[in-house]
Amino acid sequence: LDHQLREYYTVALEVARKAGEVIKDAFKKEKTIDTKSSAADLVTVTDQAVEKMAFAFLKEKYPSHKFIGEETTAETGEKLQLTDDPTWIIDPIDGTTNFVHSIPEVCFSLGITVNKEPIIGVVYLPVLDQMYTAQKGQGAFLNGEKLKSSGQTDLKKAVVICEGGSSRDPDIVEKKLTNIHRLVTASHGIRSYGSAAANLCRVAQGAGDAYAEYGIHIWDFVAGMLIASEAGAVVKDPSGSEVDLMSRRVLAAATPSLATQLSDLLIHLDMGRD
Numbered sequence: 001l002d003h004q005l006r007e008y009y010t011v012a013l014e015v016a017r018k019a020g021e022v023i024k025d026a027f028k029k030e031k032t033i034d035t036k037s038s039a040a041d042l043v044t045v046t047d048q049a050v051e052k053m054a055f056a057f058l059k060e061k062y063p064s065h066k067f068i069g070e071e072t073t074a075e076t077g078e079k080l081q082l083t084d085d086p087t088w089i090i091d092p093i094d095g096t097t098n099f100v101h102s103i104p105e106v107c108f109s110l111g112i113t114v115n116k117e118p119i120i121g122v123v124y125l126p127v128l129d130q131m132y133t134a135q136k137g138q139g140a141f142l143n144g145e146k147l148k149s150s151g152q153t154d155l156k157k158a159v160v161i162c163e164g165g166s167s168r169d170p171d172i173v174e175k176k177l178t179n180i181h182r183l184v185t186a187s188h189g190i191r192s193y194g195s196a197a198a199n200l201c202r203v204a205q206g207a208g209d210a211y212a213e214y215g216i217h218i219w220d221f222v223a224g225m226l227i228a229s230e231a232g233a234v235v236k237d238p239s240g241s242e243v244d245l246m247s248r249r250v251l252a253a254a255t256p257s258l259a260t261q262l263s264d265l266l267i268h269l270d271m272g273r274d
């Protein structure tokens with residue numbers, strides 16, 4: 001099994017580099033934009049092209065594996081099903097709004113699960129040439145350099161990463177703003193990088209002490225959560241229970257104590273299940 005995982009990892013890096021080239025090239029050009037679940041839920045032809053390319057490449061190598069992708073799911077409208085089979089989970093561009101607005105925090109995110117557990121995570125930010133990687137039990141790395149989360153235990157001294165998200169439902173927006181109000185009041189400050197995958201990688205490298213978001217999907221966080229936890233961060237459901245890949249929300253914090261302080265502080269939005 002070990003050599004198989006090593007091979008998956010090599011292939012994951014290869015496909016991330018390929019995707020990165022396409023994204024980096026398109027980043028400088030004019031974008032063709034469409035919307036999905038809301039007027040702020042964006043997709044471009046590049047998202048779709050990158051996912052198609054990645055799936056074609058991977059399916060040829062691993063015809064018996066399962067594949068979950070953001071844009072394929074949007075196109076087919078099929079209900080997500082995570083099985084025990086090896087599953088390649090892709091967000092072709094995490095941070096599509098950044099991509100559309102020429103903000104360089106855009107990434108290709110690829111997580112592999114076996115028995116519904118993330119075992120490999122690759123998050124590549126091609127414009128910044130930052131390759132974050134993790135294999136279960138083997139630590140997390142940025143361009144080959146080992147990562148360690150900050151170790152912060154006190155919310156008062158923490159920077160917390162959070163997002164407005166793409167829902168424009170007034171009730172959801174209001175609850176998110178209440179959370180932001182509470183976070184600003186309780187901490188050193190908040191940051192938003194515009195991509196769940198990038199946010200988790202920032203926590204992994206200690207650039208920010210914690211991150212919580214409601215309304216994301218498995219493809220946004222499955223790779224980043226492994227990178228964060230392999231860097232020593234705690235990854236949970238925001239309520240404090242075990243993280244649930246289908247529950248559309250995640251919390252990562254540098255320490256268990258910081259995670260608890262955030263769980264106690266936030267309103268836990270129920271965004272439904274995938």
Ligand code: LIP
Pocket residue numbers: 042070091093094095096097163164165166167194195196197213215216220
């Ligand atoms: C994005 C997430 C981000 C969230 C955005 C959006 P996309 O994913 O990574 O954290 O705040 O609303 O869902 O759509 O760029 O892949």
